[in-house]
Amino acid sequence: MTDTLMEARMGIACGQLRMPGLLKQYPSLLREALEQNADHLQFLTSCLEHEVLKKQELRQQGLLRQAKFPKPKTLQEFQFVLIPKLPKMKVEQLAQGAFITRKENVICIGRPGTGKSHIATAIGMGAMLEGYRVRFVSVMQLLQDLQLAQSEYRLPRFLKSWNKFDLVILDELGYVPLGEGGKLLFQFISHRYEQNSIIITSNLEFSRWVDVFDDPALTTALLDRLHIILIFFYLTANLFVSVKLWKNAERKFFYEHADTGCLWNRTLPTHTGTYKCPFFLPGWSTIGLARWSTF
DSSP states (O other), X not given: OOHHHHHHHHHHHHHHTTOHHHHXXXXXXXXXXXXXXXXXXXXXXXXXXXXXXXXXXXXXHHHHHHHTOSSOOOGGGSOGGGSTTSOHHHHHHHTTTHHHHTTOEEEEEEOTTSSHHHHHHHHHHHHHHTTOOEEEEEHHHHHHHHHHHHHXXXXXXXXHHXXXXXXXXXXXXXXXXXXXXXXXXXXXXXXXXXXXXEEEEESSOGGGHHHHHTOHHHHHHHXXXXXXXXXXXXXXXXXEEEEEEEEOTTOOEEEEETTTOOEEOEEOOSOGGGOOOTTOOTTOOHHHHHTOEEO
């Protein structure tokens, strides 16, 4: 059988098996095998391993295009020395993506320029390398898309189209009041409730989210949609606090301090004026506050 016929058969087989990378690379792999006096099994293994690596590379390229990061960022590029209290190891753990499997959510809160979007993007990049589907979008862009979908009577289909993403990064919540759009954002987050993960970056602590949504009840309900396990970041120029928040069977809130792992469950004072809680929302009753525990 001539080499030309063999190459034609190889091309047909690679096409049927969807192995275009192997078709391009096998001549060099064959030369390498002959130079190393490799047997048939070693040559076949080399071909298959090359195809696996090529497919992984193409998949990563596809996931990166799909993610639509404004600019790819990594944790290696982040200057952790500028925020000494930032628990680098815990952020690196988030970038491994296990929180996505557990349907947890991440919120980065702090002043502009403290690296919230960088960290959110880097976590998304790390999760993408682990094979998760990630999508980055600004809150205002998402809101415009939601409003357009609603006006064209295709909102349910639009919401469903986001189910394919394991992680959605919502950037810059709080810079502009949402008005009636807050209800659409609430609907978006509710749609992902207990199904997929979200990262939110915001320049406002929770007590001021009501100014963005212009509805205390809606804001409370929104935070309730994130209560399963919420990993909370508080970033400022010189402060970083990380806590976990969830409800137990009695719907009582607990916090876990990220640096020590200690659980704290001291009940909040019922007198709202004596305690500034970042999770406190105007209009909450003392009965609601009594359900809270914090450190």
